[in-house]
Amino acid sequence: MKIGFIGLGHMGSPMATRLCQTGFDVTVFDLIPTAVATLVKVGATAAVDIASLAQHCAIIITMLPQGEHVEAVYLGENGLFAHAKVGTLFIDCSSIGVDTTRQLASLATRQGYSHLDAPVSGGMSGAINGTLTFMVGGKFNDFNQAASVFAAMGNHCVHAGDHGNGQAAKICNNMLLGISMIATSEAFVLANKLGLDKQVFFDIAANASGQCWSLTQYCPVPGPVPSSPANHDYQPGFSTAMMLKDLRLSQAAAAKVGASTPLGAQATALYTLLNNHGLNQADFSAIIKLLQGDLT
Secondary structure (H helix, E strand, O other): OEEEEEOOOOOHHHHHHHHHHOOOEEEEEOOOHHHHHHHHHOOOEEOOOHHHHHHHOOEEEEOOOOHHHHHHHHOOOOOHHHHOOOOOEEEEOOOOOHHHHHHHHHHHHHOOOEEEEOOEEOHHHHHHHOOEEEEEEOOHHHHHHOHHHHHHHEEEEEEEEOOOHHHHHHHHHHHHHHHHHHHHHHHHHHHHHOOOOHHHHHHHHOOOOOOOHHHHOOOOOOOOOOOOHHHHOOOOOOEHHHHHHHHHHHHHHHHHHOOOOHHHHHHHHHHHHHHHHHHOOOEHHHHHHHHHOOOO
8 A cells, every 4th residue: 555645844754754664655745855855765755746646645644734735735736636546545634724624525525535634642752753642533434444554653543523523623632732831831930939849849739630731741841851841942842833823723713613712812822922932933831931031
């Protein structure tokens, strides 16, 4: 089975590498030649363009920054839908709007293709180590067909329901994550102002009702969790820009369906401030710098 992979950025490159390392026949395409060359070195085949990749692959994975990039790759006379064979399974791992995903899935179905939306959680470390979580929307039979592909890149894969539900799960999860990171950061800032040692506070909160992933696995202050970005000058990880993108998607979705998300709205505003202060490429846990007034 030939697998096509389009989008070899910070997440796509290690994901495609994992597929090569687990024995899949992978053809790749990206607008950046050096990104393609890196994958060729680990066993992938380079496609000259999207059309040639589409014509020779039974499963095609896309991992792209924004919804407009996904639409550009799938649609138009040079896009995937114009050149893929009937029966091709498309797996879009990008994080994009629910409506955009459902529109693409509808078009795919009408043209004889299958489509899964499969955004991921786990960041760059998860992509590198093959420990990503996939949140998948689409038909269950297509989900089962892709099981071995997901297993090569991650260790947890959940069928979330019909088309678009993978994207819905992703934006809800990341809204929750953004909010909890702000809350965790606020708690550390207050604890420090009150004279409480950060390690002591961590040890207490990690075993009390305030315990959460943002505290115990991704602590925003240096020290308590050695693997957290806080101990590496807030290198991502999961960048502020990517968190802000997902928060904005969550707020657009909330507005459309009339859901009340006041904390999601406030988290979006705070991450916008952090982004505008030039920390868009810092890890999202650097939000604590904004709360500390330390943006140097």
